[in-house]
Amino acid sequence: MLSRSAERLYWLARQLERTENTARLISVTMNLIYDLPYGTEVGWRNLLTICGVEDAFNKSLKTPTEQHIIHFLLVDVENPSSLLSSLSFARENSRITRELMPDEAWEQVNEMYLYATNNIDLLSGRRGRMLFLQEIMRGCQRFTGFMAGTMSHNDSYRFICLGRNIERADMTTRIMDSGTVLLAEDRNNLTREYESILWINVLKSLSALLMYRKQVRQHIKGKDVLNFLLKNPDFPSSVKHCLHEISHSCIAKLPNSAALAEQIHVLEEQLLAVDMTATTPLELHKTLDGLQTEFNILHGKIAETWFFNNLTE
Amino acid sequence: MATTSLWDNYQADKAYDEMIDTQGNARPLCATLGQYLQTLDSDALKGRRSAADAAILEMGITFTVYSDKGNIDRAWPFDIIPRLIEYQEWKKIEAGLKQRLKALNCFINDVYNEQSIIKDGLLPAELIHSSSNFRKECIGMQPKFGSWANICGSDLVRAGDGTMYVLEDNLRVPSGVSYMIENRVITKRVFPELLQNLNIMPVDAYPMKLLEMLLSLAPRPESTPQIAVLTPGIFNSAYFEHAFLAQQMGVELVEGCDLVVKADDCVYMRTIKGLEKVDVIYRRIDDLFLDPEVFHKDSMLGVKGLMRAWKAGNVALANAPGAGVADDKVIYAYVPEMIRYYLNEEPIIPNVPTYLCGEPDQLDYVLTHLSELVVKPANESGGYGMLIGPHASKKELKEFHKLIQQNPRNYIAQPTLALSTCPTLCNDKPEPRHIDLRPFILQGEHSFVTAGGLTRVALRAGSLVVNSSQGGGSKDTWIINTEQ
Numbered sequence: 119m120l121s122r123s124a125e126r127l128y129w130l131a132r133q134l135e136r137t138e139n140t141a142r143l144i145s146v147t148m149n150l151i152y153d154l155p156y157g158t159e160v161g162w163r164n165l166l167t168i169c170g171v172e173d174a175f176n177k178s179l180k181t182p183t184e185q186h187i188i189h190f191l192l193v194d195v196e197n198p199s200s201l202l203s204s205l206s207f208a209r210e211n212s213r214i215t216r217e218l219m220p221d222e223a224w225e226q227v228n229e230m231y232l233y234a235t236n237n238i239d240l241l242s243g244r245r246g247r248m249l250f251l252q253e254i255m256r257g258c259q260r261f262t263g264f265m266a267g268t269m270s271h272n273d274s275y276r277f278i279c280l281g282r283n284i285e286r287a288d289m290t291t292r293i294m295d296s297g298t299v300l301l302a303e304d305r306n307n308l309t310r311e312y313e314s315i316l317w318i319n320v321l322k323s324l325s326a327l328l329m330y331r332k333q334v335r336q337h338i339k340g341k342d343v344l345n346f347l348l349k350n351p352d353f354p355s356s357v358k359h360c361l362h363e364i365s366h367s368c369i370a371k372l373p374n375s376a377a378l379a380e381q382i383h384v385l386e387e388q389l390l391a392v393d394m395t396a397t398t399p400l401e402l403h404k405t406l407d408g409l410q411t412e413f414n415i416l417h418g419k420i421a422e423t424w425f426f427n428n429l430t431e
Numbered sequence: 432m433a434t435t436s437l438w439d440n441y442q443a444d445k446a447y448d449e450m451i452d453t454q455g456n457a458r459p460l461c462a463t464l465g466q467y468l469q470t471l472d473s474d475a476l477k478g479r480r481s482a483a484d485a486a487i488l489e490m491g492i493t494f495t496v497y498s499d500k501g502n503i504d505r506a507w508p509f510d511i512i513p514r515l516i517e518y519q520e521w522k523k524i525e526a527g528l529k530q531r532l533k534a535l536n537c538f539i540n541d542v543y544n545e546q547s548i549i550k551d552g553l554l555p556a557e558l559i560h561s562s563s564n565f566r567k568e569c570i571g572m573q574p575k576f577g578s579w580a581n582i583c584g585s586d587l588v589r590a591g592d593g594t595m596y597v598l599e600d601n602l603r604v605p606s607g608v609s610y611m612i613e614n615r616v617i618t619k620r621v622f623p624e625l626l627q628n629l630n631i632m633p634v635d636a637y638p639m640k641l642l643e644m645l646l647s648l649a650p651r652p653e654s655t656p657q658i659a660v661l662t663p664g665i666f667n668s669a670y671f672e673h674a675f676l677a678q679q680m681g682v683e684l685v686e687g688c689d690l691v692v693k694a695d696d697c698v699y700m701r702t703i704k705g706l707e708k709v710d711v712i713y714r715r716i717d718d719l720f721l722d723p724e725v726f727h728k729d730s731m732l733g734v735k736g737l738m739r740a741w742k743a744g745n746v747a748l749a750n751a752p753g754a755g756v757a758d759d760k761v762i763y764a765y766v767p768e769m770i771r772y773y774l775n776e777e778p779i780i781p782n783v784p785t786y787l788c789g790e791p792d793q794l795d796y797v798l799t800h801l802s803e804l805v806v807k808p809a810n811e812s813g814g815y816g817m818l819i820g821p822h823a824s825k826k827e828l829k830e831f832h833k834l835i836q837q838n839p840r841n842y843i844a845q846p847t848l849a850l851s852t853c854p855t856l857c858n859d860k861p862e863p864r865h866i867d868l869r870p871f872i873l874q875g876e877h878s879f880v881t882a883g884g885l886t887r888v889a890l891r892a893g894s895l896v897v898n899s900s901q902g903g904g905s906k907d908t909w910i911i912n913t914e915q
Contacts, residue, residue, distance in 0.1 A: 120689050121701045213491065214665055217678035221490075228491045273703065373704045424703040 119218070124277045125425040126215045131281030133208035134227070138258035139289045140191060140201045143168060143323050145251040148244065150319045154312060162187040168296045171197060188247070193238055201254065202238075205231050218274045222264055230257035273372060280368040280420065287360035288413050293323050294347050295406045301340050301399040314338045320347075324355045344402070345394045357409065361386050378419055385412055437473060438854075443863055446849040447591050449514055451863075460517050460911060467625050468512070468854075468861070476511075477859045479621045483511050486620050492613050493671050494899055507610060507671075508904035510855045511621050514866060514886040518632070518912040521883070524587070524595060527779030528870060529878040530770060532583050535600060535757045536874060537773035539579040542756055543569050553772055554765055558789075561840050562762065563810045564603070564755030566718060568725055568738060574751045575648050578874050580758075581749040582641070582713075584608070587780070587868045587884075589851035596783045596848070598867065600766070602750060602758035604715050607885040607899070608637055608871045609672035612679075614885070614907040632882035632910040637871065638679035641713075644875035645680075648747035649710045656710035658682040659700060661690070663716050663732045668900065673715050685709075687716070692736030696743040711747045712737075718752050749875075760809045760843045761787055784846060788839040797844040798835065801828050804844040805895075806835065819895060821847050850895055853906065855888055865889045867897050868908065883908035 147165055163182050166172040171190070174197055180186040193202045209231040216224040233253055240246030262282070269275050297320045299305070300313060309316070317338050321327040324347065333350065334342050350356040365382045369375040392405055443451040450461045457465030471479070484506070492507040541548050542559055549556045559565055584605030586598040615634050619626055642658070649656035662673035664686050677684035689700050690709065699706035714721065720730040722737040740746045756762070764785040767778045786793040786804070797804060806818040818831045835842045852863035870884030886906040887897035897903040 119703055120683055120685060121703055122686070122689055123683075124703050210665075214674070216491075217674050217682075217684045221678075224491060225489055229489050232488060 119273045121425050123215055123218055123274070125421070126211045127218065127274055127277040128281035128420070128425075130208050130211035130215060130227075131278040132285040133204045133211065134258055134261060135282045135285040135289070136199060136204045137201055137208060138255055139285075140169065140199075140204065141251045141254040141258075142325065143293070144188065144191060145248065145255070146319060146322045148247070149322075150315070152244075154315070155308065164296055165191060168292045169199060170292065171199060185242075188241065192241060202234055205234055205254075215274075219265070220268050223261065223269070226257065226261045226264060230254060230261075233257070276368045276372055277424075280364060283360040283363045283368065284413060284417060284420075286355055287357050288410060290324060290347055290355050290357055290360070291406045291409045291413075293320060294344055295403060296320070297340065297344060298399045298403050298406070301402070303399075313340070317343050326353060326355060329353050341394045348389060348392060348394070358386065358389055361389070372424065374423055378416075378423060381416065381419060385409075385416075388412075436469060437471075437476070437860055438469070441854065441861055441863065443852065445852070445863065446865065447589055447593055447851040448863055449589070449851050449853040449866070450512075451854065460913065461515050463629055464513070464515065464625065467622075473859045476856060479511055480856055480859070483509055483617050483621045486617050490613065490616070491671070492610070492617075494610075494668060507613070508890070508899070508902075509614060509617060510864075510888055510890075510904050510906050511618070512854050512856060512861065513618060513907040513909050514853045514868075515909045515911055516868075516883060518910055518914070520595075521910045524780060524870070525880040527597075528585060528872045528880050529874075530774065530776060530779055531585065531597065531600065531766065532580065532872045532874050532878065534766065534770040534773050535583070535602065536578050536580055538762075538769045539751075539754055539757050540573065540577045541773075543572055543579075543753060548769070548772060551772075553768055558761060558840075559756065562756055562759050564718070564753070564759055566753035566756070568742075569751070569753035572742065572751070572753075575650075575747065576874075576876055578648075579751040579754040581644060581648065581751070581873060581875055583872045583874070584869045584884075585872065587870065588783070588848055591849040593851075595780060597766075597780050598783055599760065599763060600758060601869075603717060603755040604669075604750070605869070605871070606669040606672050606715075607869050607887075608881065609675040610905055611871070611881065611883070611885040611908070612637060613675075614905060618907040629909070630912045632912065634882050634908075637881055638676060640873055640879045641676065642680040642682070644873045644877070644879070645682075645711045645713055645747075645749060647876035648749060650744055650747055651710060657700075657708060658711045658713070659685045659690075659709050661685055661687070661712050661714040661716055661734075663687075663720070667715070669715065676713070685712075687730075687732045687734050690734040690737070692734060692740050696736070696740050696745050698734070698737065698740045698746045709746060711749065713749050718755060721748075721752060758810075760785075760807050761789065761840065764843065783848060786844040788835050788842040788844065794835070794839050797842075798832060801832060801844075803847060805847050806831055806842055806844045809841050809843060815900075817896075819847065822893075822895075847895075850889075850897075853886070853888065855890070855904070855906075857890075857892075862892065864892070865895050865897065866906065883910045 143165060162184050165187060166175050169191060175190050178190065190197055191200055194200045195203055197203060209227050212224045212227040237250055240250045265278065300309065300316050317340055318327060320343055321330050330346050334346060347356055349358045351358055351362065353359055361382055365379055369378055441451060444453050450457060452458055487506050487509060494505055494507050538548065548554050580602040582605065584601040584607060587595050588598050589595050612635055645658050646656055659682060660673050660677040662670060662684060674684055683700065685700055691699050691701065693699060698709045700709050716732050719726040720732045722733050722735065723730045724735050725738040738752065741748050764787055767782055770776055770778045786797050788794045788797055802820045804820045808816045818827060850865040850867060853866045854861035855864040866886050866888045868884050868886050871881045873879040886908045887899065888904045888906055889895055889897045890902065890904045
């Protein structure tokens with residue numbers, strides 16, 4: 119397949135994954151904040167940190183109110199990783215790769231985009247916002263399910279999976295990082311009191327609650343949650359699982375992938391070596407930060423191997 | 432027709448109407464459609480139209496109009512009432528179109544080789560050398576099967592007497608075929624019950640026929656040929672079609688930057704595995720942008736060395752560079768002669784009478800009858816730079832008078848034809864609107880004609896301009912076999 123097409127598909131998948139993650143993150147946070155008492159150390163600002171757009175938001179000189187933050191994260195086109203920006207990039211990428219995917223793939227993304235642009239008004243009210251986010255999450259899942267069921271699991275498909283899993287692993291580390299604040303020794307009493315609700319929320323942001331419960335049949339504790347999200351081999355959003363998917367389902371059958379496979383292997387070893395019980399919150403934060411850097415390096419390697427491998431001739 | 436009907440005020444007496452005769456009755460071919468439409472009131476029609484509009488948006492069937500800055504996403508204009516043609520009539524047209532393209536290809540091959548038509552005095556050499564689509568780089572080339580124009584879109588119009596004429600042949604990069612196919616998909620969604628009861632010929636064979644034709648052009652037939660559609664990119668007005676055809680054929684859609692010509696004069700594309708050889712390119716880029724080594728030096732769309740590879744016989748280009756020499760409105764006037772000359776046959780479909788401004792006596796006639804004629808530049812497409820005499824202001828007439836005198840070779844004139852009309856939904860009521868028809872003809876090892884084609888409709892009352900780039904709309908076209 120063409121290098122250019124591979125790159126487009128990879129980004130299409132990343133952008134759709136980002137769209138879905140943003141929708142879920144906001145939806146879960148909304149649910150949480152509505153029944154938490156004032157004074158707990160979570161809030162809308164937290165979302166900006168998780169999405170890595172705190173600086174960009176501050177530059178926009180808006181006050182960090184619910185409305186402003188939600189607007190910035192969902193529909194602000196000035197924010198390149200807002201839900202609407204991601205969705206519209208995804209749409210352009212699926213438009214220019216529509217010859218590689220079943221018809222319905224493009225139609226699915228296009229429909230979702232049309233829904234989003236036609237229903238921006240819904241976002242001002244909380245009820246409408248919920249409906250909106252639900253529709254977007256469902257749309258993304260329909261796309262993923264549709265592709266899994268109708269597209270040949272060929273090179274095109276592998277690049278889609280590759281993009282999705284890198285983006286997913288990245289998001290999981292960000293959400294985990296947001297949880298480390300809950301482990302801090304100096305957290306206030308109110309936060310301590312609602313701790314398990316907050317950890318449940320972390321799990322919900324990754325649709326992980328039920329699967330976690332099935333795996334860890336105990337009172338919910340922060341370090342167990344983090345351990346699960348980092349190392350569980352079976353849960354689709356765990357970092358371990360994402361890396362496994364990348365190395366086994368995606369790149370194993372792609373050409374010239376030996377060096378990358380080796381790099382991922384090293385990363386997996388690092389992951390397993392993290393001892394959650396012996397780690398301080400600060401160390402954990404550094405580990406997660408380090409992982410995000412590794413993902414960036416991985417991305418660079420992917421681009422070098424398949425997207426720009428033969429530009430000089 | 433029924434008493435209180437949407438059709439009461441339908442005036443089909445100004446031109447030949449494809450559906451309603453001058454007495455206000457549906458023509459026999461259209462009886463079923465007529466009866467069916469009778470059962471729908473204004474609200475129901477509106478509902479069907481909204482369903483069609485929604486389908487077009489969802490399927491992302493788009494067309495770009497160049498003046499829309501930044502808008503790469505205009506929804507395809509579609510009218511839900513189909514246009515019908517009888518199968519027996521169509522058979523004849525189909526034969527006529529194949530005949531025409533065969534003659535045109537003989538002509539192009541002749542122009543770049545022996546030039547016998549000139550030596551035999553049937554066509555002045557001057558016409559060829561002054562044609563802006565003549566490419567001296569192509570002299571001596573002999574593409575497979577003598578077929579230069581592999582994909583042709585000819586525009587047909589029906590005049591007042593019911594006769595179909597060929598108005599022009601588009602031999603460069605004609606577009607519209609994807610819309611023909613998608614129009615049928617939409618109609619199936621909008622009028623499923625109607626399609627079931629009529630014997631309508633399917634239109635979706637085209638992509639497979641196109642693929643077969645492209646395969647037949649491969650320079651190395653022993654291996655499975657690698658085929659690519661070459662597009663200028665997402666900002667091109669027909670990008671939707673390029674992607675559509677590549678997808679339907681299951682071949683790569685490439686841009687110039689994806690291709691490279693190496694020292695062995697072969698074309699390669701950049702893939703995740705490295706470079707892969709390309710055998711046949713269906714190029715949707717104009718000649719002059721194909722290869723900066725030979726044509727426009729600053730073309731970002733083309734591929735350096737592509738002409739070299741083509742001339743070495745290492746890659747097939749469809750349509751072949753230089754094929755546009757026959758896509759010239761002056762050359763058009765000679766097509767009936769070509770058919771007699773090369774094929775020794777009589778033309779099956781007539782030409783529209785054409786005045787060549789380059790001929791002094793014909794120029795005089797054109798200049799004195801400007802207000803009755805349609806004047807077209809010889810080498811434009813998309814309906815740009817045209818004058819429609821009867822609809823033109825004094826200022827426009829004066830302007831064209833001057834333009835023609837300055838460069839007579841560049842203009843032709845034709846009588847204003849009363850293009851046939853077809854009922855078209857306007858404000859949720861059917862009104863007659865002028866239409867034409869663009870069938871698509873393929874010629875490689877074999878010839879093929881689409882079943883019908885793309886019917887284009889001028890959406891403004893009285894307007895004769897049907898081009899999509901000028902705000903025209905489109906209709907599904909049904910070839911109906913009534914004999915079964």
